[in-house]
Amino acid sequence: MLHAKIPEGLLQDKWSNYKAQAALISPANRRNYKIIVVGTGLAGASAAASLAELGFAVEVFTFHDSARRAHSVAAQGGVNAAKNYKNDGDSIWRMFYDTLKGGDFRAREANVYRLAECSEALINHAVAQGVPFAREYSGYLSNRSFGGVQVSRTFYARGQTGQQLLLGAYQALLKQQAGHQLQLHTRHEMLDVITVNGQAQGIVARNLDTGEMSTHPCDALILATGGYGKIYYLSTLAMNCNASAIWRAHRKGAFMACPSFTQFHPTSLPQLGNYQSKLTLMSESLRNDGRIWVPKLPNEQRLAKDIPEEERDYYLERRYPSFGNLAPRDIASRAAKERIDAGFGVGPMKNAVYLDFKDAMQRDGKKTIAQRYGNLFDMYQKITGINAYNEPMMIAPAAHFSMGGLWVDYNLMSNLPGLFVLGEANFADHGANRLGANSLLQACVDGYFISPITVMDYLAKQPIQKDKTQYLAAAEKAKQEVRVQIEQLLQIQGDTTAEEFHKELGNILYKKCGLSRNQRDMELAKEEILALQLRFKTKLLIPGKESEINFELEKAMRVNDYLEMAILIVEDALQREESCGAHFREEYQTQEGEAQRNDENFAYISAWEFKGNNVFQLHKEALQFNFVTLKNRSYK
Amino acid sequence: MKLDLHIWRQASFQAKGYFEHFALDDLDEHMSVPEMLDHLNTQIIKSGGQPIAFESDCREGICGQCGFVINGNVHSPVAGTTTCQTHLRSFTNAQTLYIEPFRAAAFPIKKDLMVDRSALDRIIQAGGYIGVHTGMAPEANTHLIAHNLAEKAFDAAACIGCGACVATCKNASAMLFTSAKINHLSLLPQGAPEEQARVTNMIQQMDEEGFGACSNTGACEVVCPQGISITNIADTNRTWFKKQISN
Ligand SMILES: Cc1cc2nc3c(=O)[nH]c(=O)nc-3n(C[C@H](O)[C@H](O)[C@H](O)COP(=O)(O)OP(=O)(O)OC[C@H]3O[C@@H](n4cnc5c(N)ncnc54)[C@H](O)[C@@H]3O)c2cc1C
Ligand code: FES
Numbered sequence: 002m003l004h005a006k007i008p009e010g011l012l013q014d015k016w017s018n019y020k021a022q023a024a025l026i027s028p029a030n031r032r033n034y035k036i037i038v039v040g041t042g043l044a045g046a047s048a049a050a051s052l053a054e055l056g057f058a059v060e061v062f063t064f065h066d067s068a069r070r071a072h073s074v075a076a077q078g079g080v081n082a083a084k085n086y087k088n089d090g091d092s093i094w095r096m097f098y099d100t101l102k103g104g105d106f107r108a109r110e111a112n113v114y115r116l117a118e119c120s121e122a123l124i125n126h127a128v129a130q131g132v133p134f135a136r137e138y139s140g141y142l143s144n145r146s147f148g149g150v151q152v153s154r155t156f157y158a159r160g161q162t163g164q165q166l167l168l169g170a171y172q173a174l175l176k177q178q179a180g181h182q183l184q185l186h187t188r189h190e191m192l193d194v195i196t197v198n199g200q201a202q203g204i205v206a207r208n209l210d211t212g213e214m215s216t217h218p219c220d221a222l223i224l225a226t227g228g229y230g231k232i233y234y235l236s237t238l239a240m241n242c243n244a245s246a247i248w249r250a251h252r253k254g255a256f257m258a259c260p261s262f263t264q265f266h267p268t269s270l271p272q273l274g275n276y277q278s279k280l281t282l283m284s285e286s287l288r289n290d291g292r293i294w295v296p297k298l299p300n301e302q303r304l305a306k307d308i309p310e311e312e313r314d315y316y317l318e319r320r321y322p323s324f325g326n327l328a329p330r331d332i333a334s335r336a337a338k339e340r341i342d343a344g345f346g347v348g349p350m351k352n353a354v355y356l357d358f359k360d361a362m363q364r365d366g367k368k369t370i371a372q373r374y375g376n377l378f379d380m381y382q383k384i385t386g387i388n389a390y391n392e393p394m395m396i397a398p399a400a401h402f403s404m405g406g407l408w409v410d411y412n413l414m415s416n417l418p419g420l421f422v423l424g425e426a427n428f429a430d431h432g433a434n435r436l437g438a439n440s441l442l443q444a445c446v447d448g449y450f451i452s453p454i455t456v457m458d459y460l461a462k463q464p465i466q467k468d469k470t471q472y473l474a475a476a477e478k479a480k481q482e483v484r485v486q487i488e489q490l491l492q493i494q495g496d497t498t499a500e501e502f503h504k505e506l507g508n509i510l511y512k513k514c515g516l517s518r519n520q521r522d523m524e525l526a527k528e529e530i531l532a533l534q535l536r537f538k539t540k541l542l543i544p545g546k547e548s549e550i551n552f553e554l555e556k557a558m559r560v561n562d563y564l565e566m567a568i569l570i571v572e573d574a575l576q577r578e579e580s581c582g583a584h585f586r587e588e589y590q591t592q593e594g595e596a597q598r599n600d601e602n603f604a605y606i607s608a609w610e611f612k613g614n615n616v617f618q619l620h621k622e623a624l625q626f627n628f629v630t631l632k633n634r635s636y637k
Numbered sequence: 638m639k640l641d642l643h644i645w646r647q648a649s650f651q652a653k654g655y656f657e658h659f660a661l662d663d664l665d666e667h668m669s670v671p672e673m674l675d676h677l678n679t680q681i682i683k684s685g686g687q688p689i690a691f692e693s694d695c696r697e698g699i700c701g702q703c704g705f706v707i708n709g710n711v712h713s714p715v716a717g718t719t720t721c722q723t724h725l726r727s728f729t730n731a732q733t734l735y736i737e738p739f740r741a742a743a744f745p746i747k748k749d750l751m752v753d754r755s756a757l758d759r760i761i762q763a764g765g766y767i768g769v770h771t772g773m774a775p776e777a778n779t780h781l782i783a784h785n786l787a788e789k790a791f792d793a794a795a796c797i798g799c800g801a802c803v804a805t806c807k808n809a810s811a812m813l814f815t816s817a818k819i820n821h822l823s824l825l826p827q828g829a830p831e832e833q834a835r836v837t838n839m840i841q842q843m844d845e846e847g848f849g850a851c852s853n854t855g856a857c858e859v860v861c862p863q864g865i866s867i868t869n870i871a872d873t874n875r876t877w878f879k880k881q882i883s884n
Contacts, residue, residue, distance in 0.1 A: 051771040066692070067758050069798055070700045084777070122774070129774035131767045131822050133791040140781030158791060164699060165794060172766035179762045187755065210747065239694040276668050276676055281697050383722055386667070449771045498682055500675065544682050550690055550748045553682065 003256070003608055003622045006410045007111040012628045013093070016115045019411075023454050024461035031056035034460050037204055037219040038062070039191045039246055042071035043163070043441060044424025045225030046170035047448025048456075053177035055453055060217060061174070061183060062206055064190040064241065064555075069171045072227055072239045073444060076163025077284050078147060079155035080127075080441040082120035087144055091152040093117045098629065099150045100439060103329065104404070104432020105582035105598060106631050107259070107606070109624060111411060116430045116439070119446040124156055126449060130169035134158050147437040148285055149329040155438045160284060160376055163441055170448070190555065193479045194222065194250045194420065197471045201250075201420035205479050209555065212548040214483060216476040220463065221419050221456050224250060224407070225448065228425035230263055232563045232570070233400035233515070234507025237269055237282040243559040247407050247426050248566050255415040256608040256620065258408035258428035260566065261574035264435055264583050265516050267333035269399030270384060271353035280399040281384055283356075284377055285437055288326045290361040290370065291394070293317050293337070295354050299344035305355055305393050316340055320593075324636040331434045331583045331596075332636060334398035338516045339594070341397070348395045357393035398516060402440060404431045404583065405573075408608040408622070412455035413447060416608075419463075421456060423447035428606065433582025487547050490557050495540030499556040502537050506530065506560070506567055518574050519587040530567045531615070537564055568615050576619060579603040600631050638664040638730055642677070644689055645737035650745050656735065666726040670713075671696060671703060673725060691750040696721040698862055701797035704804070705750050706737045711805040711860045719799065719862045739804035743811070743847045754800045756846040757814060763842035764835040765818040767828050780826045794821035795863040802857035802865075808849030813857040815843050816873035817865050823876065836876045 008015040008022075026034070034057050038049040041063040053059045065071060083096040096117035101108060128134065128142070134156050135143040144153040158165040177183040188209040195203035195216060203218040229244035230236045251257045268287060269280045294313045301308065316336055318325045328336070337354050346352050362370050367390060371378065378389050387394075407415050407422040409429055414421050424444035431439065466472065513526035537560070545551045580589045580596035581603070589597045605621040612618050639662040647654030659677060668676065671693040678688035693703040698719040704712055705720050713723035728734065736750065744752040782790075794817070802813040819836055822828030828835075851870060858867045 047771075054770045065694070066702070066754065067798065069758070070694060070702050072695065072700075074700050074797075075695045075697060086778070125774040125777045126769070126771060128777040128780075129767065129769040129827055131790070131794075131825050131828050133787050133794050133821070133825070136782055136784045136787040138784045140783050141778055158794075161699065161795060164797070165791075168794065172761060173769075173771075175758065175762040176766045176768060187758075239700065240696060241694050273667050274665050276665055276672050278669075278672050278675055279696050383718065384724075386724070386726055453771065496683065498679055500679065542682060544685075544687055550751070552690060553688060 003408070003416065003620050004410065005109060005622060006412060007109065008411065012110060012114045015111050016118055020454055023458040026457055026461045028056050032058050033465060034058065034220045035060065035218065036221045036223065036456065037217060038223045038225060039204065040071065040225035040227060040424070040426070041065065041068035041171065041174065042073040042225060042227055042424060043167055043170055043444035044426070044448045045071070045223070046167065046174045047445055048223055048225060048423055048452045049183060050170060050173035050177050051449050051453045052456065053182040055457070056182070059177070059183040060219070061185045062189045062191055062204070063187055064209060066187055068174055068185060068187065069167065071167060072242055073167045073441065074164045075239065076441050077160040077282065078286060079145065079157035079162045079438040080123070080166060080445070081147070081154050081436070081438040082124045082156060082442065083117050083154060084121055084124060086142060087153045089152045091154050095152065096120065096154065100430065100436055101432065101629060102632070102634060103149050103436040104434050105634060106432065106600070106604070106626065107581055107624065108430055108432035110626060110628055112429050115451070116443055116446055119450045120442055122450060123442060123445045127166055127169055130173065132158060132165045132169045145286070148288070148327060149436050166441055166445065170445070191246050192249065192483045192558070194253045195472065195476045195479045196253050196417060197475050199254060200418045202466070202472050203476055205476070205483050207483070210550055212546070212551065214480055216480050218469070218472055218476070220460055220466070221421060223421045223423060223452060223456070224426055225423040226426045228403035229566065230400040230403050232506070232567060233263070233510050234503050235272055235277065235280050235511070236400035237266055237280055240279060243562070244566050245559050245562045247422070248562040250407060250415070250417070250420060252611050253417070254611065255417050255420055256408040256610055257569060258405060258606050258608045259433070259573060260405040260570045260609070261514065261577065262404035262433050262583055263400055264330060264402040264404060265334040265398040266401035267330055267337060267398050268356065268396045269401070271348055271395055271397035272350060282399070282401070283381065283394070283396060285330070287356060287374060287377060290373065291326065291356040291358050292360055293326050293354055293356055295340045295345040295347060301347070305347070305357070314340070314345070321636045328636045329434065330437070335516055335585055337398050353395035353397045355393035356396045358389065359393070362390070400515070402435050404428065404433060404435055408606065412459065413451055414455065414459065419459065421452055423452055433584055487554065487558070490541060490561065491543050491547060491554065493539065493541045493543070495542050497536070497540045498542055499553060499560045502533065502541070503556070503560045503563065505533055506563060509533070510567060510570070514571050514574050517585040517587055520575065523571050523575050527568060527571050530564065530571065534564045537561065565614070569609055569617055572617060573607055573609065576607065577603055598633070638666050638725055640664060640673070640725070640728065641731065641733040643733070643735045646689070646749055647746055649748060654746070664725055666724070668725050669696065670705070670707070670720050670723045670725070689750065690748040693721050698722040699797055701799035704739055704799045704801055706739060706804065708735050711739065711801045712799070712862065716859060717862055717864055739800055741803045741809035741848070743809065744800060744803065754798070756848070757798055757800060757811065759846060760811065760815055760839050760842045761818060764831070764838040765822070767822055768831060769827070782825060786824060790821050790824040793817045793824070793865065793869055796865055797863060799862065801860045801862065803848065805856045805860045806849065807854065807856070808852055810851040811843050811846070811848040812851035812870050813861065813865060813867065815839050816869040819873045819876070820869045832876060833880050836873060837880060840877060
């Protein structure tokens with residue numbers, strides 16, 4: 002039933018073969034096809050601009066007031082490409098292998114290879130758009146290294162790489178709007194997918210300024226709506242990131258793949274109090290020079306500087322001597338959690354570990370460290386009020402990236418014909434754990450280079466829909482359903498805000514289905530989430546009306562979807578009786594406490610079908626490895 | 638921690654605005670300003686009132702979504718800091734704060750602290766891009782760009798589009814915003830061919846949107862969270878005059 006549609010041929014020929022055979026539409030005819038793109042992050046903006054450049058009629062929706070504010074803007078560290086500018090042995094193959102291995106062999110070979118293959122073109126394109134990447138004094142592009150790999154393939158624009166790439170895509174988008182090839186609807190939230198006989202043919206959107214509901218037909222629909230890590234409430238994501246677009250597509254029949262694969266970033270700032278609304282990421286690059294430790298004594302009361310060297314536990318160096326503080330994200334995060342749970346956490350809420358630059362400053366001098374990380378030290382001080390030159394930083398793991406998302410085939414099309422899913426919203430390339438600087442790349446490659454070809458191929462094989470009766474009926478019905486849902490939510494008039502429910506949900510997920518999971522806890526989590534769903538339906542309080550700017554209504558709809566999705570996340574984590582990448586099942590670990598993968602029984606992508614409220618059916622797409630041999634990840 | 642808040646309330650663009658008073662005494666000095674408003678809104682909602690409409694998204698100073706005027710300071714009393722990165726420890730206990738929206742004719746108020754900054758997008762749309770289509774680009778190292786030039790282009794490109802420069806300017810000019818984009822692109826060899834058209838079209842759009850003229854007071858660079866320098870304005874003026882003369 003699930004057919005990934007991977008082209009024939011050798012790994013390195015698949016994408017070329019695909020492109021050579023893809024169906025085309027003549028330039029004069031393209032304007033007769035309407036493509037809707039939801040989302041203006043890197044994936045959405047790049048797809049929309051590229052499709053408009055080809056001559057398609059493109060309509061774009063974002064809930065933001067400007068396309069430039071999509072959460073891609075917040076990415077700091079960089080974007081990977083196999084340019085091998087450093088002559089350090091990098092190649093498309095090596096990048097492919099690093100990514101597949103980093104993801105603990107839970108992604109498709111062909112997709113991952115294509116990601117690496119298209120990476121070079123992305124850097125060329127971004128430079129041509131004016132992205133001011135860092136340069137050597139000679140004028141050549143500069144690279145740095147990033148967690149989990151041994152080459153330097155990361156391109157960066159100070160600590161604002163995501164912003165600069167996004168501005169490139171956003172400007173390309175606006176250029177197309179200026180040329181009337183594209184129509185952008187800001188402050189419009191997509192609330193449903195309109196399907197006819199299982200084919201995606203349009204969307205329902207709500208104007209967030211007026212509350213007005215509208216329907217929009219299309220020949221192909223692209224969702225590029227980002228990640229759902231905010232389901233954990235406290236996360237490194239922006240306040241408005243949500244799962245509603247993909248969740249509503251899921252309810253309409255699109256399969257959700259590996260929803261339990263969420264990455265927890267090891268170097269976020271810890272939670273300081275219950276009022277807190279989000280966690281700020283500190284760049285992973287800090288781990289190049291900072292040493293991570295906790296006190297050896299539990300419930301240590303002394304200040305960091307008063308704890309002598311022999312009473313400090315540099316647990317990453319102890320457990321992973323060869324990678325030390327640069328162990329991959331999933332491993333570093335889990336090791337921190339293990340120490341915190343064992344009672345060795347530091348900070349006012351005992352929920353953090355130290356990241357200490359004392360030795361680096363002694364070795365290289367304070368000035369050098371300030372040159373390398375000055376802006377990060379400033380940021381740390383801005384947020385915490387603490388000067389990290391005088392005392393160690395405090396960091397903690399935080400929900401960060403969704404490897405899971407809507408299931409897509411090699412074309413990036415979901416199981417619903419006509420529904421394409423790009424960027425963080427899909428499950429495709431990162432397997433069970435994403436490598437740093439690979440997701441900006443994925444979002445861009447999906448949008449600039451893959452979808453223009455695969456969407457055109459799909460459209461070329463579709464007859465243009467002339468008879469709109471079925472569509473019109475489906476559109477009216479979908480709009481009506483959204484209206485009814487909004488009315489029901491507004492009528493509850495209980496005593497608890499959407500935000501309060503969201504915090505409770507986040508708490509349950511962090512504790513019972515977060516960095517590490519076990520069957521007993523997850524079964525409890527399911528009960529708690531079901532109870533929370535019920536309470537939400539009777540106690541939710543939304544002020545105001547539908548027909549006005551109403552942030553509380555927007556939040557309530559998103560939390561409603563999160564509450565439904567949370568059950569599926571737990572189900573997915575329960576069925577996967579192995580540990581892989583970010584998914585750590587306590588029952589499946591080696592004697593040293595490392596993840597134990599089970600390739601015999603679990604080398605598949607889980608793809609869930611919606612069968613009714615809280616009922617999901619599991620489908621499995623077996624992962625075949627024809628070009629690499631599976632190995633255990635070891636960073637010891 | 639205690640704060641005495643006077644917050645601008647305005648139901649819609651047409652409605653008349655006013656300050657509403659709230660006395661809060663259960664705040665934490667580590668809260669950010671938007672977190673304080675979250676906290677206040679929860680109280681308002683639970684007592685049957687209408688929460689304060691305000692925008693914020695990343696809450697880490699990069700998306701440009703937030704921005705209020707606090708006691709006359711655009712964004713924040715802390716220089717070069719966005720509202721979302723301003724924490725209550727920057728205020729003194731029991732201080733009185735007047736919080737109001739960014740004010741400029743080109744930024745109509747939508748509701749309470751929310752303003753419409755779409756005029757900034759229209760300025761970009763008028764020419765703030767390099768006209769390269771996907772697929773056209775040459776090998777990335779074809780054009781060498783000196784380190785310092787790349788850094789200078791980055792300095793201009795770092796703008797987050799928050800509109801603080803407009804809100805603080807007595808003429809409500811968008812010249813820092815516009816010139817930063819012009820300079821970012823024109824400094825780079827890839828952006829040079831379109832320079833003249835870019836300058837003319839973006840400046841014309843800026844005028845059409847109702848932003849005021851720049852009188853070089855330099856107030857904008859003081860509040861800019863990215864520290865964008867007014868030398869960008871001088872550079873743009875130079876290009877613009879060149880164009881006028883050649884006409
Ligand atoms: C703090 C942080 C730092 C990061 N650093 C890096 C890094 O250094 N390198 C790296 O490779 N990756 C990094 N990442 C990950 C990377 O930034 C994201 O995975 C990537 O940018 C996602 O892009 P996207 O286009 O898929 O989604 P987004 O940029 O999140 O865009 C989503 C878009 O969808 C719209 N949208 C969503 N739902 C709806 C709806 N229902 N209706 C209408 N519009 C909707 C939004 O308005 C937005 O325009 C980082 C992530 C975070 C959070
Ligand atoms: S909320 Fe993003 S800059 Fe303030």
